[in-house]
Amino acid sequence: MRPFSLLLLLLLGLAGTAQHTVLWKITRPGHPQVSWMVGTLHTLGESFIDSFSIIREKLLASELFISEAPTDRKAILDAINARPATDTLKSMVSAQQLDQIKEIYHKSSVDIFKLTPSELLQQLIVFYFEYGCYPPSLNDKYTIDEYLQQLARDNQKPAYFFETDSMQNQLLANKNAHWDWKYFHKRVGAVLSLYKMKRPMASVCKLVWDYVDFKVGYDFDKACTDKDIVENRNAAWMTKLPGELDGHNCFIDVGMQHLCNRCGLIVQLRELGYTVEPVEMR
Numbered sequence: 164m165r166p167f168s169l170l171l172l173l174l175l176g177l178a179g180t181a182q183h184t185v186l187w188k189i190t191r192p193g194h195p196q197v198s199w200m201v202g203t204l205h206t207l208g209e210s211f212i213d214s215f216s217i218i219r220e221k222l223l224a225s226e227l228f229i230s231e232a233p234t235d236r237k238a239i240l241d242a243i244n245a246r247p248a249t250d251t252l253k254s255m256v257s258a259q260q261l262d263q264i265k266e267i268y269h270k271s272s273v274d275i276f277k278l279t280p281s282e283l284l285q286q287l288i289v290f291y292f293e294y295g296c297y298p299p300s301l302n303d304k305y306t307i308d309e310y311l312q313q314l315a316r317d318n319q320k321p322a323y324f325f326e327t328d329s330m331q332n333q334l335l336a337n338k339n340a341h342w343d344w345k346y347f348h349k350r351v352g353a354v355l356s357l358y359k360m361k362r363p364m365a366s367v368c369k370l371v372w373d374y375v376d377f378k379v380g381y382d383f384d385k386a387c388t389d390k391d392i393v394e395n396r397n398a399a400w401m402t403k404l405p406g407e408l409d410g411h412n413c414f415i416d417v418g419m420q421h422l423c424n425r426c427g428l429i430v431q432l433r434e435l436g437y438t439v440e441p442v443e444m445r
Contacts, residue, residue, distance in 0.1 A: 185377060187440065187441055189408060196411060199414050202421070204418075210299040252278075297371050323407060386424060397428060
């Protein structure tokens, strides 16, 4: 199982008028640099990237890899497993539910009794998005962002990160501060019931299915819906991104929601005079 991050929080508002792509070309009149920007659905993995060679091709052709934050799976798991275990989970679920959670985590090296209620509930939701909605992910070893970062390292691409992993973890903790054990107990039954369904629930999986079919609603004329997770972070990133684009052929990997709406990176770059064009994926 994969470590948690801002995965669930960025699964927002991907419906609407669609552009049939997740990859964008960035140029600027009078500048020779050509850069590429991919909007990712963090819950997916390398099977999606490997299905579209153009994404790998543009990364390998770049001079600088840019992403939200470095992902160190081992460090995350080590930090969790260093915590003391508690028996609280056992009192929050039935014996059958506990057995189901253990089965979901049977390939994981994380101790579920050391997870916070926020972490555990979010992971259970995210795992369903990964494996219940997109079966090819069953054999994936990495999330999309981990995989792209690994490709950059393997090919000696310098990397620039907008944030540290600790910054992202703190954002997540602040956002889900109300996800205590009482909230977990209230919600976990509905989440676990998804895993028992013979077919994926369409209303839950629509976000994933629309993404893999390139039916992303960018809604450039609409306001952003999340100030802390999307709008404020985009504003901070835009203080750095133009300088990198003007100095390098970049490959940029950010969550899809950071490209959408009026506060999205696409609109903001266009307002600065950059040409940002959709790249046909099929």
